[in-house]
Structure formats: C-alpha cells, structure tokens
Amino acid sequence: MTQKTVLITGCSSGIGLDAARGLHARGWRVIATCRATADVAARRAEGMDSFPLDISDPASVAEGARQALALTDGKIDALVNNAAFAVPGAVEDLPRDALREIFETNLFGTHDLTRAVIPAMRAAGTGRIVNISSVLGLVGIRWRGAYVSTKFALEGLSDVLRLEMEGTGIRVILIEPGPITSKIRQNSIPHFERWIDWQNSARADQYRDSLLRRLYESQGPDRFELPADAVTRRLIHALESRNPSRRYFVTTPTWFMGAARRILPTRALDWLARQA
Incomplete structure (x- = not known):
C-alpha cells in the first residue's frame, strides 16, 4: 500500500505531539509542524518530516503549505488542524487586540x-x-470567552465546509476533547499577562479568588482528565475508517455537555456551566 501523508499543526506538546507520534508509529x-525550531529538530530526530509553521502568520502558513506540498509531490491525504491557545479572562476585560x-x-x-490544501485534495x-x-x-464557561468564541466559530465553519465538500471525496471531521493532559494552562499565562489588566478590573476580587489560583497553581489532574492518546485513538478512526463519524466526543464532560446542549433549556444549561 502507498504510504499516506498527514500534515499536523501544533506538534510541540500535548494533543499534537501525541497524534504525530501515534500516526508515525502506524x-x-x-x-x-511546530512554532519553535527546537521542537522541529526534535520531531525530525524522531523520524518525522517537520518545519517551522506559525499558524498566526499568513506568510508562514502559505510557506508551510508550499513546503508540505513540495515534500509530497502535491498529495496530502489528511490535514489535522490542532494548533490553538487560550487567553483566560472575563469577556468585559478582553481588549479587541486580544481577540x-x-x-x-x-x-x-x-x-x-x-x-491551501483543498485544491490538492480535490485533484x-x-x-x-x-x-x-x-x-x-x-458550551461556554466563565473566564474562557476568547477561547470559547474561537471554538464556536471553528465548529460552524467546519459544519458548513463539511456540507460544501459533499461529492468531492473530502471528509471534514470535528474532534471535541474535554479535559486532556496538556500544557494549555501554562501556555496561556503569557497571553493572560499580556492582555488582561485584572488589577484594574471591576472583577479584581473574583480574579484573586478564582482564576488566578486556577491559572498559577497546579490543581492536579481534572477528575475526568484523560491523556492525549485518548484523542489520538479517535483521530486514528477519523483518518483510517472507511466511514468516519462527523464528530468525535472524547471525554465524559464532552459527552455530557453535548447531550445537555441538545435537550436542556438555556437556563438549565447556564446552571450547569456555572458549576464548571
């Protein structure tokens, strides 16, 4: 069988790193791809192709797509869009530039x-x-408005793209993790410190009593937290199954909230979100 190629973003740690290693082993x-050159070197040392890709930089994205297509003679079988980060803070404290x-x-x-990769897949x-x-x-929870808004947008864009790709042979799939072991909390601290002027917020006391503790003090694993390979297992099915699901829930909270969103009125869903 011809070896298949997958392009993955955000492979420095967490979900992206485990996915890269898991698919490489298969x-x-x-x-x-990674932002930091040291991480690129580490992936290459593990036998993978890798190059720097800063997904926030349009020029880097264009060059990354060009390199990936050049490496594969214009054929990429799968794209896994994983790179993302969080900016914790109350919505009223989020400046426009942070969003x-x-x-x-x-x-x-x-x-x-x-x-950039769809034309090659179409061909x-x-x-x-x-x-x-x-x-x-x-679902949304407090202090996570910036991240929530991007993921709600990604869900909508993916749903429409999936419909529009019908008949092309291109499948569009969403994977929805919940609490997964990663560095997202630690990695969000510089963004919080850059953008959120919490000391001058009307919610300063709430920051001290809630978010700052959760952000700066390790609380240990979440009760429902799973390792990153739980996502990789769903990803393998999404990429290798002849009939993949359109959505994959990963953790107990995701299954629960997915069901709750469908059946509960907004008032009840708000109550549930306040418990998170």
Missing part, C-alpha cells in the same frame, strides 16, 4: 491552511480534514 508519513490575536491562530490561520479526489475543537466549542 506507518503514516507525518509532517509535524484579534487568538482568532488569527485558532480560526484564521487554520482556515488559510485548510484552503486527488480524496482527503480528510480533521479540526480539533473542544467541549468549549459546544
């Missing part, structure tokens, strides 16, 4: 890269685009 040719920055990575860069008559969303693409 015989896929993995193009594992602009997070959308550049979590949505716009993902969209640009997807558009091949087949392809799979897997977007890594979140339980926060299904």
Whole structure:
C-alpha cells in the first residue's frame, strides 16, 4: 500500500505531539509542524518530516503549505488542524487586540491552511480534514470567552465546509476533547499577562479568588482528565475508517455537555456551566 501523508499543526506538546507520534508509529508519513525550531529538530530526530509553521502568520502558513506540498509531490491525504491557545479572562476585560490575536491562530490561520490544501485534495479526489475543537466549542464557561468564541466559530465553519465538500471525496471531521493532559494552562499565562489588566478590573476580587489560583497553581489532574492518546485513538478512526463519524466526543464532560446542549433549556444549561 502507498504510504499516506498527514500534515499536523501544533506538534510541540500535548494533543499534537501525541497524534504525530501515534500516526508515525502506524506507518503514516507525518509532517509535524511546530512554532519553535527546537521542537522541529526534535520531531525530525524522531523520524518525522517537520518545519517551522506559525499558524498566526499568513506568510508562514502559505510557506508551510508550499513546503508540505513540495515534500509530497502535491498529495496530502489528511490535514489535522490542532494548533490553538487560550487567553483566560472575563469577556468585559478582553481588549479587541486580544481577540484579534487568538482568532488569527485558532480560526484564521487554520482556515488559510485548510484552503491551501483543498485544491490538492480535490485533484486527488480524496482527503480528510480533521479540526480539533473542544467541549468549549459546544458550551461556554466563565473566564474562557476568547477561547470559547474561537471554538464556536471553528465548529460552524467546519459544519458548513463539511456540507460544501459533499461529492468531492473530502471528509471534514470535528474532534471535541474535554479535559486532556496538556500544557494549555501554562501556555496561556503569557497571553493572560499580556492582555488582561485584572488589577484594574471591576472583577479584581473574583480574579484573586478564582482564576488566578486556577491559572498559577497546579490543581492536579481534572477528575475526568484523560491523556492525549485518548484523542489520538479517535483521530486514528477519523483518518483510517472507511466511514468516519462527523464528530468525535472524547471525554465524559464532552459527552455530557453535548447531550445537555441538545435537550436542556438555556437556563438549565447556564446552571450547569456555572458549576464548571
């Protein structure tokens, strides 16, 4: 069988790194992109193709797509859009530029890269685009407005793209993790410190009593937290099954919130979200 190729973003750690390693072990040719050159070198040392890709930079996205297509003679079997980050903070404290920055990575860069590989998939008559969303693409919780808004947008864009790709041989699939072991909390701290003027917020006391503790103090694993390979297992099915699902829930909270969103009135769903 001809070796299949997958392009994955955000392979420095967490979900992206585990996915890259898992698919590489299964015989896929993995193009594992990262922002940092040290991480690129590490992926290459593991036998994967890799190059720097900053998904927030349009020029880097265009060059990354060009390199990926050049490496594969113009054939990419699958794209896994994983790169994303969070900006914790109350919605009323989010400046416009903070939202602009997070959308550049979590949505716009993902969209640009997807558009760049679709022509090659169209020419091949087949392809799979897997977007890594979140339980926060299904329901919102306090302090996560910036991240939630990008994931809600990604869900909508993916749903429409899936409908529009019918008949092309290109499948569009969403994976919705919940609490997964990763560095997203630690990685969000610089963004919080850059954008959120919490000391001068009307919610300063709430920051001290809630968000700052959760952000700066390790609380240990979440009660329902799963390792990153739980996502990789769903991803393998999404990429290798002849009839993949359109959506994959990963953790108990995602299954629960997915069901709750369908059946509960907004007032009850708000009550549930306040417990998170």
